[in-house]
Amino acid sequence: MENILINTQHLFISSKTRQSNETINDFSVILPPSLFSEIREDEYIEMELVSYNGRQSYYNISSNRNSKITFRQYDTVYGGSYTDYIMTIPDGNYDILELKTIIQTTLSTTSTTAGNAGVWVVTLDLKTLKFTFGYDLTASLVSFLPFDSLDEDDTSMSLYGFEQGEVNITPDKVSDILINIGNISSFFIYCNLMNNKSRYLDSGDSEHNHTSILCEVPIITNSFGSSITYTKTAEVEYKMFVPFSTSNLLRFTLKDHNNDQMEFTSNYNMSFQLKTYKKNNLTSAKMYEILTQLLVNTSGL
Numbered sequence: 001m002e003n004i005l006i007n008t009q010h011l012f013i014s015s016k017t018r019q020s021n022e023t024i025n026d027f028s029v030i031l032p033p034s035l036f037s038e039i040r041e042d043e044y045i046e047m048e049l050v051s052y053n054g055r056q057s058y059y060n061i062s063s064n065r066n067s068k069i070t071f072r073q074y075d076t077v078y079g080g081s082y083t084d085y086i087m088t089i090p091d092g093n094y095d096i097l098e099l100k101t102i103i104q105t106t107l108s109t110t111s112t113t114a115g116n117a118g119v120w121v122v123t124l125d126l127k128t129l130k131f132t133f134g135y136d137l138t139a140s141l142v143s144f145l146p147f148d149s150l151d152e153d154d155t156s157m158s159l160y161g162f163e164q165g166e167v168n169i170t171p172d173k174v175s176d177i178l179i180n181i182g183n184i185s186s187f188f189i190y191c192n193l194m195n196n197k198s199r200y201l202d203s204g205d206s207e208h209n210h211t212s213i214l215c216e217v218p219i220i221t222n223s224f225g226s227s228i229t230y231t232k233t234a235e236v237e238y239k240m241f242v243p244f245s246t247s248n249l250l251r252f253t254l255k256d257h258n259n260d261q262m263e264f265t266s267n268y269n270m271s272f273q274l275k276t277y278k279k280n281n282l283t284s285a286k287m288y289e290i291l292t293q294l295l296v297n298t299s300g301l
Contacts, residue, residue, distance in 0.1 A: 007276040015267045025262045028251040047240045049214040052230040054268025060182035066156045093224045100124045130175035183222040189214045190253040212240040
């Protein structure tokens with residue numbers, strides 16, 4: 001038997017309401033007591049995200065995700081040995097042409113630091129979206145672009161068009177894969193139900209979910225400052241169960257497809273629909289028993 005819908009409410013939450021020690025991309029809110037003032041122990045709330053409104057305010061290249069690789073060179077200054085250098089692209093929002101320029105500049109700067117005065121030349125094939133790496137350095141130089149161990153999702157190397165592992169940059173080396181400039185096509189809004197001691201609740205009820213993906217928000221354009229909006233459609237069935245309680249918190253976390261936390265820097269708003277249900281504890285067998293007894297009682301009328 002289906003549970004009975006007895007009430008519908010709406011809840012609006014802004015990331016501005018976060019605590020001072022929380023971030024825009026990971027924060028918690030205390031559920032208003034009014035939501036539970038008339039809720040009984042045999043009732044519960046199903047929560048759905050109806051809409052999201054924010055802006056594209058993250059950098060597609062960030063020191064927290066994909067800006068660093070290890071650059072190995074034959075070092076003519078320090079005893080003629082191979083030395084690893086950390087090459088870092090400054091945080092920013094780059095298109096593919098800007099990325100080509102900053103990679104070329106940073107490679108050349110790193111080479112000069114290593115004592116190999118020379119210039120890297122990075123060209124871009126707009127048809128294949130791959131880089132070609134060339135340089136004018138000492139003949140004895142052998143250079144590598146090893147995968148940066150700090151980036152577990154391979155996104156640092158994909159900026160250069162390579163997958164995980166060491167890559168020997170020989171003259172006119174062409175990228176192996178398409179350049180990934182770090183753009184994100186969508187992200188997920190996670191919600192965890194917590195108690196007032198900031199611990200995750202365990203419902204003990206397999207039919208209801210206390211930790212949920214509330215929605216997947218598409219990013220139509222990666223232009224910095226552009227609007228990001230989401231509106232629930234009838235086909236989407238992301239729901240979260242909120243049991244009877246008066247001291248619950250909701251923790252919201254925004255993550256990309258690699259399960260990495262998003263890095264938005266501007267606030268956003270979310271609206272929710274909360275439906276209160278009364279649990280229908282009547283099983284089909286119990287209902288049959290009641291109806292049978294009712295027929296018996298009325299048969300003599």
